[in-house]
Structures are given as structure tokens and as C-alpha cells.
Amino acid sequence: MKEIVIQVDELTKEFGHFVAVDKITFEVYKSEIFGFLGANGAGKTTAMRMLCGLSVPSSGNATVAGFDVYRQTEQIKKSIGYMSQKFSLYEDLTVAENIHLFGGIYGLTNRQMKEGRDRLVERLGLHNEMKKRVGALPMGWKQKLAFSLAILHRPRVVFLDEPTGGVDPITRRQFWDLIYEATEEGITVFVTTHYMDEAEYCDRISMMVDGKIEALDSPANLKRRFSASSMDEVFFQLARGAKRN
């Protein structure tokens, strides 16, 4: 039996009459890469916010890293990492300052901080860039640094909201190498993306359409089920019928 890290049961979020997330149910296992896909407005962001403890569900249950999304949001926030394309790093701080900041936010001890920093610097080859401002780094490095900071405190789960949008093809793949490495260290990855080829790199994928999860399986099984040659095709077949858009 695989260890369950995220358990979601009929989770719902309503804004007035609008049901943004409609009774979604799924489980995410330890060390898994879970792709959370859906069209614009399908309710992905709302669902992700509830799981990160940023938004209170209207009904249903969910636990993240064993903590309840209604009552234990503080514990959840300590056991997850989060990175989005929009905000991730302070551009006017140096690399080292950003590392210290994030280490401080998650209350790392000096030793943990040093270990984490050394590992990160070694991994990304940032030895000569520690004193540079993040804003001066090339785009691709920022993304990788942002991801490394999101897992600096060894979270149980890391949430990635379109982490690779607009990134060049080589960096995008380097980014996925980092993701794979993180899962080898036991971190669970929960990721949204608009790149359908990236969907293939996930262990399992959920497809959200109009607030509901319409499909959930491994990429291979999904392609078989929809007799599609690519995930793009699967996505198109599922999302075409969406009413919200």
C-alpha cells in the first residue's frame, strides 16, 4: 500500500452561486508527480489554494501531509513548498539573501540552513553568483533557483503552479530533472502546466473540466482510453465540452 500524502474527498468551493470546485476526490501518493491539468477557469487555482491552506473549502474534506485543511492550515503551510511562475523570488535581493530569507521563513536551524544552501549551490552551480542580485540572473536560473528554494525546507509536498511558463526548452528540461530528483528524495510534486508534453512526465494526471475531475490516470492509460496519440489530444477531447471558458 502506497503512503498517501494528499487525500481529497468531495472537496467543494462555492462563490455565491458559482461552484468553482465541485466535489473533487483524489489521492496523491508519496514521491509521486501528480499533474493537475485543466482549461482556464476550470477551478485548478481555487482547488490548489484550498490544499495550500489559503482558502477555506465550502464542504468536503481534505488532508495534506496528514493535516486537515480546515483546522490545521498552519501545520500544512510548514509541510509544503510553493512556487508559481508569477512570484517566487525577491529580485532585488541577492541569491544568498533569498536563501537566508526562505530558510528563515521556514525556521531552519543554522545547520539545516547551511546544508540546504550548500546542496542548492552545488546542484545549480551558483558558486560565483551568490552575491549577485536575483534580478540579474538569466530567466532559466531564476526558475530553477525558485524551485530549489521551495524545497529548501524539505517539505512533504511541493505545489508548482505553471512553473515552466515561457521558459526556454533546455531550461524547461533541466527543471524537470530537478523535479525528478526531488521525488527521489521523497518529496511529492503537485504540478499544473499548460505544456501538454510535460503532462507526459507526470506519474498520474487529473483533468479538471468545469470544476469537476473528469479523468484521473497515468498518461499511458489516458491515451489508451481516449484512443489518442498524445496528451494534447486527450486534453482537447476532454476540455472541448467545457462550458466555462
Added chain:
Amino acid sequence: MGGNRMKNNDCQSSLIKCQSVSKSYGDVQALCEVSFQVEEGELYGLIGPDGAGKTTLFRILTTLMLPDSGSAEVAGLDSISDYRDIRNRIGYMPGKFSLYQDLSVEENLNFFATLFGTSLHENYDLIRDIYVQIEPFKTRRAGNLSGGMKQKLALCCALIHRPSVLFLDEPTTGVDAVSRREFWGMLKNLKREGITILVSTPYMDEATLCDRIALIQSGKILSIDTPRRIIDKYAGTLYAVKAENVGRWARDIRKKKDIKSCFAFGESLHVSFAQSTGTAPDHLRDWLLAKGYNDVEVKPVAPNIEDCFIQLMEDRGWRLEVGDRRLKTGD
């Protein structure tokens, strides 16, 4: 129709001409000697990641910025001296949603129509197909539209004066795959109407939908041609390696000496070998089988634009290894 006209006409008129355009912001060079031409009736793609210089290039071509050096012409007019005339003839959709969020769909359209001295009815046939999709929401404020709807409204506003050249800066960024496909369908129709379109995108898979493309990275053009010919120019043979959980072993394979490059591509790995001897692929298969992987499949595969982009980037000194310190910038 646009295609026919291009072939029949010997002296093609370039609607956009960009010659050795450079632009810097302080220490950062955004564009370096960029040259390209867009012919009349073409659907031309500017393909590259964020920070490649696409937006800067668009701003120079739409007369919003002055190049540090080089020259740009749109519809035969100089981007610096004739900027007012250029502004009359082009339609521009910036990367960021740039309409009035507190005005309704209809109010936005009417406002932009008046701006160009025209009306919604005058060029209705051009935008009809797009407009009918947002018409049910015409009294809704633009700020309350969904992403796809906003994009359609912005396109309508950019088209309302029937421009001869349309500039679309990353119109599909952040838009889901279905809406993207729809959007490219709309562009095809506009091209049929004889409108020349320059579109930028970070999504490599959209390249094949263009007549011609320019691949751009770190302010430099990597290659210009039709998508077909760019793919034909791919050096060497590319192999697809397939098996379950394939992405996870990319790093293992990359460490092998005879591997030139290895990238995850959807459900398979795209691998090119340092020496294209006939035995290399078989060696790789055996090596993988020996490592305990099952159902290994290694076979030649046609490269796509992204493969070409990666190869062009590598030719300019990029390396794939994470942590490689040589991996500073494009150059």
C-alpha cells in the same frame, strides 16, 4: 489566397523589414543585430522563450520604442520618421491584456472603433466570426471576462480598423491548449482575408502553424525559415527512446559518453549520438536492457521545432547538465 498572391507576384513587397536592430536597457542587451523580413500576406512566427527580446522587438516595430541602432520598416514606412502613418495602418495586441477592465465589451469595441475613425459595422465582416463568440457577453465588463474571452475581445479591438499588418505579442501565453487551438484557427481565417500577421509565442509546438518562423533566444535570431525547412536542417539523426517512466532516466543516459544530447519529449526521450554510427542505437538499447529496463524501444524519429531550437541553442554553447557552470547565458 494569400499564398497564391505571393507566388504569382515576382517582386514581393516586404511589409515588415527589420535590419540589424539592436536595443539595450542599461547593461542588458535585449536585441542584438536582429534582421528579418515579413512578406505581404504571411503568417510569421517569432518563436522564443521569455526574455528572448520578443516584446522589445514588437515595441520597436509598432513605433513604441526607438532602436539603439539599425532600422525598421512597416508597410514601406520608416518606424522613426513615419511613425504616425504606421500607427494608422497596424493593429497591435500587447502581451498583457490592455483593454479597459471597467468598460463593457461593447464600450471597449466602440471606443477603439472611434479611435481609428471607424465603426463596429464598417469592418464587421472581418471580426464577425470572432465577435459572435463574445456577443452574448457584450454588456459584461471586460474585467469580468474569462481569459479566452478577453483574448478574443482584444483581437477584435486590434482588428476593428482593418489593419494591413497585425502584431500579436504572445497572444496564447497562459491560455489553455483548447483556447490556443481555437485562436490559431482565427489567425488562419484572418490570413485568408489578406492580413499580414506577426505573432510571437514561447510555445514551440505552435511554430508549425506559421508560414515562416524566426527562432529567437537572448536577443539573437537563431534561424529563419519555414518550419518544414528548419526541421530539414536538423543535423544528424534523432532517436526516440521509449519505455515506461522514461523521463526519470534522462540523466542516466546523458552521462554516457557517446550521447550528444538527451531530452525528455512527452512520452519518450529524444536522443542524438555523438557519432552517428549504425550501432550506437543498438548499444543504447542493450545498455538499458542491462540496466534492467524492460520494453525498451529505440528508433529514429523526425525532429520537431523544439528539437531544432535545442540544437541551435547547443551550437551556441548551451549545455544541458544541471549544475554545469558553463551554462551562463546564450552567449
Added chain:
Amino acid sequence: MRKKLKIKSAIAANRNTQFLAFVRKEFRHMFRDRKTLLILFGLPVVQILLFGFALTNEIKDSRIVICDYAKDEASRRIIERFAANNHFVVEESLKSHLQIEDAFQEGRIKLAVIFPANFLSDLHHLHQAQVQLIADASDPNTANILKGYATNILMDYQKELSMDSPLPYQIGSEMRMLYNPQLKGAVNFVPGVMSLILMLICVMMTSVSIVREKEYGTMEVLLVSPVNPLLLILSKAVPYLFLSLVNLTVIVVLSVTLLEVPVNGSLILLFLESTLFIITALSLGLLISNLVKTQQAAILFSLIGLMVPTILFTGFMFPIENMPVVLQWFANVIPSRWYYVIIKSVMIKGAGIQAVWKETVVLLLMTGFLLFISFRNFKTRLEA
């Protein structure tokens, strides 16, 4: 030739419709942003009420003590007058002046009145007597004003005494308050509030609404259109000019009805001068919008860069004549300083244009200069 004319008139007609479209759009922005609109209309009302009633420098019910060594007819009559006056509340009567300092230190009182022994006999025999007034000068404004009130009371009594006597009695010296005999605060504040409000709305709102277009990226689209950017700018000015005139009317009506501050001069002149000042402020807003890139910066710039100098150097809070020469020079470049003088003259003193033409010319020159600078700096491209 005729064709050219036709095209020209077509362009002109087009310009007009464009301009109208812009103005319509600006009004829509304004009316749809309910919160801001409420603030813009609420602000003058609140300010007038605040300055008119709460923050007035008219002082009521000041606590005073009286130390009466005389205990005669005259001192009793004067004390009665103090008690009856609504500016004062007589806290207590002290036996000795030694207690006065304690009362001041405890902060119980603002003023002490001391009658020397033989007050009445001095008055009768020497036709001259002294009353000592002691005020808490740690708040000099209040002290001064209270002194004024107290002197008034003494003068009244002295007048009354002198009526049935051939020789005048003297207590203290005569004081006369020009235009504001009761030291009414509103007279000062209404023109001050007017310049403050007009400044705030015009400068801040114009700059914010232009900068907002930059921030939201709509400026990019407008610049790439054939529209003349000056048209865009002018159309921004119209709604705020309108709004400011409405606000001005509200302020005038409120001050006449509630604060009983009359409009002694010509109402038309008042509005014409105000329109001039509004245009000055609009051009300042335009200048700011050239300099900044974000709405936040525009607000900050307008508030700190303009509101504060307006409050400090207009003259309705702190008299400019009392400032060091350098600050007086500085005050001269603040447009509201001139507007304040104009409005005070027209509204309170009932002066005509011949009395304020110099100030009007100064405002005109300032406006011309600001418009010249901001039009010259207006960018038809995005800054690199």
C-alpha cells in the same frame, strides 16, 4: 484644393468624435469607480465640517481662573461678564495668585485674570486701572486669541463706565480685528479648503488616471493608434474640471449656509478664478504623470509633493508674513498661495478684479509654464 479642404474637415470631424469618445470613456471610468467618487464628493463636505466646527480656531468654553484682590463693584461686574461670555468658563476664584501656577501646570486652565486691590478706587480716582491677564503661552495661538476675547470684555465694560462720566476710564488698550471681528475661523478656512480640495482632486486624479493607463498597458494600445496623444490628455481634464466645479459649488453652498461665511464679491469672478486655478492644478497633474510610472508613485507624489506644501505655504494655517524670507520666496511658487489670496479678497472682502489682477496674472503665467513643460515632455513612445 477643395478635396484637401474636405479631407481637413473630415479629419476635424473625426477629431471631434474621437474627443467625445474619450470624454465619454473618462466619465464612465469616473462613475464606475464608486468608492473614489464617494471620496471625491465626501471629502469637501467632511473638510468643511471639520474645519468649520471641529478644527476651528474659534475657542469656546476655555477654563479660566480669577484672582480677585479687589472684591469691589468693578471687579464683580467684570467677572460677571467673563462668566456670561461663551468663550470662557470660570473654573474657580482663587484666594492668592500663588495658586495660579499650579492651575496652569495641571493644565486645568488657559487664562488667569487678576484684579489688584483698589481696582475700583484706582479707576475712580486715577481714571486708570490695571487688570493682569496671564495666558498659557505654550499654545501661542490660543493664548493670543484668548487675550483678544478678554480685552474685548474689558473694553465693553470700560465703554459702559465711560457713558455716565465726563472723563473716560481706561482699562487696557484698544484692539480692533479687521474683517473678522469675532475671530471667526471659517473665514480663513473656507478659501483654504477650497484650494486644498481643488488641488487634491485635480492633481491627484489627473495624474492617477493617466498613469493608470500606463500601468494597465492601455497606453501602449492608444499610442499605437492614430489618435493624437494631446487629445487623450485634454479629454482627461474635462471630467475632473467638471467634478471640481461641482465640488466648488458644494463648498460655497455649505460655507454660506452652514458656516455663515458670505460671498461678498462677484460669484462669477469667484468661479472664473477657480477655473483658472483648476487648470493650473490639472497641468500640474499632467506634469506628474509624465514623471512617474505607477499609480502609487502618482499618489505619493501628489500627496507629499503638493498637498503638504499647499497646507503649509498657502497661508491659511500659518501666516506667510511670519515665515523666514527663504520660505516666503518658496511660498511664492505654490499656486494655491495666490489662489488663496484671490479667493479671500473676492469672497470675504468683496473685492473686484482690479484688486486681484496681479495674483491672477501670476496664476496665468504658472499655468502657461506648466502646460508648456508637460506638453514638451509628453512622450509619444514608451520610455525605454
